[in-house]
Amino acid sequence: MTFFKIFAFLLMTVSIYSYVGQLVPQFEEHPPVKKVITVATSAAELAAIGEELVQVKGGCLICHKVTDVGNDRGPDLRQAAGKAATRKQGMSAETYLLESLIKPEVFTVPGFPQMMPPALQPPANFNRAEVKAVIAYLQTLGGAEVTVKIETADIPVVKEVDATSPVIALESPWSHEGVRLGLVILAFNLVMLAVLAIAGRRKTS
Amino acid sequence: MSHSSLSTFTALKGTYQGVLKISLMLAATYLVAQGLSAYLPAADYRLFFGFSNRTAIWVVAELHLMFAAFVLGVPIFAVITEFVGVATKEKRYDDLAKEFTKLLAMAYTLTAVLGCILLVLVIVLYPKLTGYLSKLFKPTWLLYIVLIFGEVIIAYFYWYSWDLLQGAKKKWHLALGVLVNLWGTALLFVADIWVTFMMSPAGIDDAGNLTSLWAAITNPTWMPINIHRLLANVAFGGAIAAAYAAVRFLNATTEEERARFDWMGYVGSFIAIAAFIPLPFAGYWLGREIYQFSEQMGVSMMGGSFAWLWILQAMLIGGLFLASNFYLWLGMGRIPGAERYVKFQIPMMILLTIGFIVWATPRSIMASGTEMSAMGGSHHPFLGLFGVMAAKNTAVNLMILTTFFSFMLYRRGNRIPMVSWAVTGKIVQALVIATAAAVVLYYGIYSYFVPSNIRIGFSIYQVGAVLAAMSIFVAIDIPLLKGAKEIGAIRWGQIPARAQYALFFMAISFTWLMGLMGYIRSGIRQYWHIYGRVMDESAHAFTMMHGQATIIVSVITVIFFLLVSVVFWMASRGEGGAAK
Numbered sequence: 001m002t003f004f005k006i007f008a009f010l011l012m013t014v015s016i017y018s019y020v021g022q023l024v025p026q027f028e029e030h031p032p033v034k035k036v037i038t039v040a041t042s043a044a045e046l047a048a049i050g051e052e053l054v055q056v057k058g059g060c061l062i063c064h065k066v067t068d069v070g071n072d073r074g075p076d077l078r079q080a081a082g083k084a085a086t087r088k089q090g091m092s093a094e095t096y097l098l099e100s101l102i103k104p105e106v107f108t109v110p111g112f113p114q115m116m117p118p119a120l121q122p123p124a125n126f127n128r129a130e131v132k133a134v135i136a137y138l139q140t141l142g143g144a145e146v147t148v149k150i151e152t153a154d155i156p157v158v159k160e161v162d163a164t165s166p167v168i169a170l171e172s173p174w175s176h177e178g179v180r181l182g183l184v185i186l187a188f189n190l191v192m193l194a195v196l197a198i199a200g201r202r203k204t205s
Numbered sequence: 206m207s208h209s210s211l212s213t214f215t216a217l218k219g220t221y222q223g224v225l226k227i228s229l230m231l232a233a234t235y236l237v238a239q240g241l242s243a244y245l246p247a248a249d250y251r252l253f254f255g256f257s258n259r260t261a262i263w264v265v266a267e268l269h270l271m272f273a274a275f276v277l278g279v280p281i282f283a284v285i286t287e288f289v290g291v292a293t294k295e296k297r298y299d300d301l302a303k304e305f306t307k308l309l310a311m312a313y314t315l316t317a318v319l320g321c322i323l324l325v326l327v328i329v330l331y332p333k334l335t336g337y338l339s340k341l342f343k344p345t346w347l348l349y350i351v352l353i354f355g356e357v358i359i360a361y362f363y364w365y366s367w368d369l370l371q372g373a374k375k376k377w378h379l380a381l382g383v384l385v386n387l388w389g390t391a392l393l394f395v396a397d398i399w400v401t402f403m404m405s406p407a408g409i410d411d412a413g414n415l416t417s418l419w420a421a422i423t424n425p426t427w428m429p430i431n432i433h434r435l436l437a438n439v440a441f442g443g444a445i446a447a448a449y450a451a452v453r454f455l456n457a458t459t460e461e462e463r464a465r466f467d468w469m470g471y472v473g474s475f476i477a478i479a480a481f482i483p484l485p486f487a488g489y490w491l492g493r494e495i496y497q498f499s500e501q502m503g504v505s506m507m508g509g510s511f512a513w514l515w516i517l518q519a520m521l522i523g524g525l526f527l528a529s530n531f532y533l534w535l536g537m538g539r540i541p542g543a544e545r546y547v548k549f550q551i552p553m554m555i556l557l558t559i560g561f562i563v564w565a566t567p568r569s570i571m572a573s574g575t576e577m578s579a580m581g582g583s584h585h586p587f588l589g590l591f592g593v594m595a596a597k598n599t600a601v602n603l604m605i606l607t608t609f610f611s612f613m614l615y616r617r618g619n620r621i622p623m624v625s626w627a628v629t630g631k632i633v634q635a636l637v638i639a640t641a642a643a644v645v646l647y648y649g650i651y652s653y654f655v656p657s658n659i660r661i662g663f664s665i666y667q668v669g670a671v672l673a674a675m676s677i678f679v680a681i682d683i684p685l686l687k688g689a690k691e692i693g694a695i696r697w698g699q700i701p702a703r704a705q706y707a708l709f710f711m712a713i714s715f716t717w718l719m720g721l722m723g724y725i726r727s728g729i730r731q732y733w734h735i736y737g738r739v740m741d742e743s744a745h746a747f748t749m750m751h752g753q754a755t756i757i758v759s760v761i762t763v764i765f766f767l768l769v770s771v772v773f774w775m776a777s778r779g780e781g782g783a784a785k
Contacts, residue, residue: 002455003770006709010766013713014759020520021755024513029748031732031740059501062509073504115500122737123501178235181350185228188354192221196214203214 032057037129038155043136043146050130050137058124058134063115066141074116075109081135081142094147097135101126127156212369219365223310223357227317231350234321238328250743251330257745258330260757265326267723267761268768269319271441271716273396274434275769276312277389278442279305280360282476284382291375301469305446306364311775313360315768317353331743334734338399341415345398345422352392360385393438394431401426404726405498406735413738425498429491430726436487439480441715447473448712449773451705454698456777463698470708471536477711478529478612482605486668495729502736506729513751514725516567519597521718523561526604528710530557533615535704541693543618553607560607563600566591590653595660599649602667606641609675613682620689630685634678641674716765720758728754 035049054060054077063073084093084100088107091099099106104116119126119134126134135148245251253261283305290298327335339346363381370378401424408421415421450470457463496503505511534550537543590596622630648663655663730736732746740746 002452006452006455007766009706009709010713010763013710014717014762017517017521017717018752018755018759020517021758022752024516024751026750026752027510028750029510029731031742031746059505059509062501062504117499117501123499123733125737178239181347182232182235185231185354189224189228192224196217196221199214199217 030056037133037150039150039152041150046133046136046148046150047140047146048137050133050135053126053130053134054137057130058119058126060124060134074112077138078141081139081144093144094135097138098131101131101134128154129156212366216362216365216369220358220361223313223361224354226314227353227357230317230321234324238325241325241329242332245329249333251332252744253326253330258326258743259741259745262323262326262330263724263727264757264761264764265319265323267720268765269316269323270723271719271761271765272312272316272319272768273393274438274441274719275445276309276316276360277393278438278440279309279312279446280363280382280385280389281439282443282446283309284379284386286472287379287382291379297468300465301472303367304469306367307776308446308449308772309360310364311772313357315772331734334739337413337739338402341409341421342399342402342418344418345395349392349395352388352395356385356388356392359388390435393434394427397427397430397434398422398424400727401430403733403735404502404730405495406738409738425494426491429487429494433484433487433491436480436484437719440477440484441719443473443476443478443480444708444712444715445473445769447471447477447708448769449473449776451708452773453777454705455702457698460698465697467539467697467700470705474529474532474708474711475612477715478608481525481715482609485601489664499736502729505731506725510748511725511729513567514721514754516565517721517755518718519561519564521714521721522601523557523564523604525711525714525718526608527554527557527561528707528714530554530608530611532704532707532711533611535701535707537615537618538701539696539699540615540618541696542620543615546614546618549610549614553611556607557604560600560604563591563596564604566596593653594664595649595652598652598664598667599645602645602671603642606638606645606671606674609678610638613678616682617686617689619692619695620686621692622685622689624685624687627685630681634681634685637674637677637681641670644670713762713766716762717758720761721755724754724758 032052035052037046037049041049054066060077061070063071064075064077065071066077080100081093081097084096085091087096087100087109096107100116101119104118105114108114108116117124119131120128129150132148132150132154136146139146139148250258252258283302286298286305287302290296290302359381363378363385366378366381370381398421402421405425406421407424408415408417408419410416447470450466450473454463454466454470457466492503492507495506507515530553534547537546624630645667648666652660652663728748731748732741733739734741
C-alpha cells in the first residue's frame with residue numbers, strides 16, 4: 001500500500017512539473033536547410049537564402065530584430081543597410097556590411113556591446129557566399145536595391161565537418177581492437193579466479 | 206578455519222562477482238554492437254525502431270547519468286560518515302555509513318547495464334559520429350575501461366570487507382573508502398571529456414583532425430562541469446538516500462526501526478541541502494565559460510529558446526527550499542525545547558514564498574500586440590522589475606540565508622548555551638545574519654541603477670555576504686553550544702508521515718531538476734553534434750517544444766524511480782535475509 005501511495009505522489013509531482021512545461025511558449029527549432037549558392041543565383045533568391053540564414057543558421061535574431069518585436073542586444077537589422085554608408089567615412093555600404101559580418105570587432109555601433117561573433121567562424125560558420133546572401137537580405141530589408149554579387153571565389157570548398165566528410169567517415173577503431181581488449185579482460189578474470197582459488201584453499205585449510 | 210580467512214574469501218568472492226558481471230556485460234555489448242552494425246544496412250544515422258534516435262539516446266543517457274550520479278555521490282558521504290564514526294567512536298555512524306553503502310551494490314549493476322545499452326545505441330544509431338569520437342579520444346576510452354574495473358574492484362571490496370576490516374584494521378577500510386572516491390572522481394572526469402568536447406570543442410583543426418588531445422580534453426567547459434557534477438552528485442545521492450530512509454520509515458514495524466530511519470532520512474536530507482547550496486555558484490562558473498566560449502550559445506541558453514525553461518528551474522528550486530524548511534520545522538516537533546522557535550516559522554515561510562514568487566517571475570511574457578501596447582512593451586511595467594537577475598539574485602540569496610537560519614534553529618532546538626558570553630554570542634549571530642540580508646538587499650536595489658557590466662559584479666558581493674555570514678555564524682555556534690544544557694534527547698522516530706513525503710518531494714524534484722538541466726545543457730548545442738563543427742543531419746535533429754521536453758523529463762523521472770525502487774527492495778530484502 002505504501003508503494004502505491006508513494007507512486008501516486010511521484011506521478012502527481014511530475015505531472016505538475018510537466019503541466020507547467022505546457023504553459024510556457026511552445027515552438028520547434030529546425031536545423032537550416034542547405035541551399036546551393038552559385039554565381040548565377042538571382043538577387044531575389046540570394047535575399048531569400050539570406051533571410052533563412054539570418055533566422056536559422058546564423059542565429060542572428062537571438063540578439064537583433066527584423067520586426068517591431070524582437071531583441072535589442074544588437075542593432076535593429078532593418079536599419080543596417082540604410083546606415084551602412086554613414087558608419088565609416090570613405091567606406092561603401094557593401095564593404096562596411098561585409099566587414100561588420102566578417103570582422104565585427106573592428107567597428108562597434110555606438111551604444112551596443114561588442115558581442116557579435118565573426119560570421120565565418122562557428123557557431124554561424126558561414127562561407128563567403130552565405131555572408132553575401134545575408135548582405136542581400138539586409139539590403140532588401142532596408143528597402144534598398146541588392147547590389148551584392150556572388151563571385152567564383154566566394155563559393156566554398158566543403159569546410160564544415162559533416163557526416164560525409166572523410167575524417168568523420170572513418171570506421172570505429174573498436175571494430176578491430178575489441179577482440180584484443182576482450183582477451184585482456186579474460187586474462188584479468190583468470191588472474192582474479194586464481195587469487196580466489198588460493199584464498200579458497202587457505203579457507204579450507 | 207579462521208573467521209578472518211572466511212571473511213577474506215567472502216570479500217574476494219563478492220568482489221570477483223562484480224568483475225565478472227562487468228566483464229560479461231562488456232563482452233555482450235561488444236558482440237551486440239558489432240552484430241547489429243554488420244547486420245543492419247550501412248547508414249550515417251539509424252532510427253530507434255522507427256522512433257527518434259535523438260530521444261532514445263536522451264532517455265537512456267539521462268537514466269545512466271542519474272544512476273552514475275547516485276553511485277558516485279553516495280560513497281563521498283558514506284566515507285565521511287564512516288570517518289565521523291571513527292572520530293566520535295559512535296557505532297551508529299558506522300552503521301549509517303554501511304546502510305548508505307548497501308544501496309550501492311545493486312545500483313552499480315543498473316548503472317553498468319544502462320551504460321552498456323547506451324554504448325550499443327550510440328554505435329548503432331550514430332555510427333559515423335561515434336566512430337569519429339572514438340578515434341579522437343581513443344586513449345581516454347582505454348583509460349575509462351581501466352577505471353571502470355578499478356572502481357568495481359575497490360567499491361565491491363569496500364562493501365564486502367566492511368565487517369572484516371574493523372577494529373585495528375579500520376584505517377584500511379577508510380583508505381579503501383577514500384580510494385573509491387578518488388577512482389570515481391577520475392571516472393567522472395574522463396566521461397565529462399566527451400560530453401564537454403561536444404559542447405565546446407577544442408584541439409581540432411578546421412577539417413576536424415585532432416591537433417592536441419590535451420586541448421580537446423581541457424576544453425573550456427570541462428572543469429566547470431566536473432565540479433558542478435561532483436557537487437550535484439552528492440546532493441542527488443543524499444536526496445535518494447533520504448528517500449530510501451523515508452520508505453523504510455513508512456514500512457517500519459518497530460520503534461527502533463522508525464528511529465533509525467528517521468535519523469538516516471535527516472542525515473540524507475542535510476547532505477542533499479548542504480551540497481545543493483554551493484551548486485548555483487558552480488553553475489555561474491559554467492555559465493560564464495559557456496558565454497566566453499560562444500556568446501551565441503550563452504544567449505541561446507539564457508535569453509533565447511531555452512530561456513523559458515529557467516522559469517521551470519526556479520519553480521523546482523523554490524519548491525526544494527520550501528520542502529527542506531518544511532521538513533526541518535516538522536522535525537522540530539520531536540526536539541524538546543524547539544517549541545521556542547516556532548514563532549520564526551511563519552515569517553520564514555512568508556520570506557521563502559516571496560522569494561519563490563520573485564524567482565519564478567519571467568522578464569518578458571508572450572503577449573498579443575494589444576496586450577503589449579496595454580502594458581507598454583513586452584515587459585509588465587511593475588512585475589517586469591522582478592523578472593531581472595537583480596531581483597532573482599536577491600531572492601535566492603535570501604532564500605539560502607533563511608534555510609540556513611532554519612537549520613541553525615533546528616540544531617539548537619534542545620540546547621541552552623551555558624557559556625558566560627552566550628547572550629553576546631547570540632546578539633553577534635543575529636547581527637551577522639541581519640547584515641548579510643542588508644548587503645544582499647542593498648546590492649539588489651542598487652543593481653537597478655547601474656549598467657549590466659557593473660551589475661554582474663554585484664552578485665559576487667551578495668554571495669560573499671551570505672557565505673561569510675554562514676561561516677561566522679557556525680564559527681560562533683560551535684563554541685557557543687559546547688557544554689550546553691540539554692533540555693531533552695531528540696525523540697527520533699516521532700515525526701509525522703508527511704515529513705517523509707517532504708523527503709520524497711525533494712528526491713523527485715532533484716531528479717526532475719537534473720533531467721531538466723541535463724536537457725538544457727545538451728539542448729543548447731541545438732542541431733550540432735559538436736558545436737559549430739559537426740552538424741547533426743539526422744531527421745530528428747531539431748529542438749522540440751518545451752512541453753514535449755518536459756513530458757520526456759517526467760517519463761525519465763518515473764522510470765528512474767521504478768528502477769530505484771528495485772534497488773531499495775533489494776537492499777531491504779538483503780537485510781531481511783541476514784536477519785533470518
